[in-house]
Amino acid sequence: MSAPRSRRAPRALPRLVAAASVAVAALTALTACSQPVPFDPAPDAADPDCAAVVVRLPDEVAGQAERETNAQGTGAWGSPASVLLRCGVEPPGPTTLRCVSVDDVDWIIDESDAPRYRFTTYGRTPAVEVVVDNDVVAGTTVITDLSPAVAAIPAEGGCTDLEELPAEQ
Template sequence: MSQHPAVRPSVRRPRHRRLAGGILTVVLAAAALTACSPIVNLEAAPAASDPACADLVVLLPDTVAEQPARETDAQGTGAWGDPASVLLRCGVPTPGPTTDRCVSVDGIDWLVDETQQPNYAFTTYGRTPAVEVIVDNDVVSGTTALTDLSRAVSAIPAEGGCTSVEDATPTD
């Protein structure tokens, strides 16, 4: 006796196939969601291939100043926000002695460049390779962004830091 062609016997898929199908669905959904935000085009810094930059990049947070992380197309970089309001590049030239304004946030010294307001550029001082963070101050607070990035940036050991004239040792 044969079955009617519209009636199929009950076939139960093995558990691993159901699990694989579920994982595939999640991966495809994640890919679809990330496709909504284009990749942020950044130029790699000259020393972006330094192993210290790799150590920093793996520690970059998922959010900075409540802005979600974005994918970038250059080594040693990070970006957050849509449109990107926080940009990071590891491996920029290490600044030498300067009279530029310096601030300390969570134990990391940063030189501050306010010449392109409302975009502020912060460059680590006393760390090699140096890290540059550009913040759109109309969208996020520079201090908040630097605080959120401090754990990752601290992967690069401090070799020095900012000093003031009052800290200088007098010479004869």
């Protein structure tokens, strides 16, 4: 003969229900924290060259994880976002701002809103703009990490020094 069966729920069931409840609550909290970074797209964000840049963006920039954005031609890293990228901005004209070249990509550096620095590609159309919170990450590390993706836009020119300009006659 078999032993009578108990009609009580197994002891593991309450623990399983509690663990599932905690997992659902944690997932909901994490989802709420990972909202897309809001952006206004740049005027030429729909340019095919911007699409070529965006598909090449790294998963991590200066040690900051990539974030989802809500606009075409954009990228963001960090939580809160400390690196913001917009492709399709107006290419800058001649300027006296400092210019650096990283992996054959020229970047103009606008430090007027320090510690928030704005890096804009020079000699590429459309241009790419990157805003960096320098209190969180180093701008030079950011543009080093992003230059390979930005190089998808062909260079049409680049920065020059005064010494490189032809002498006036």
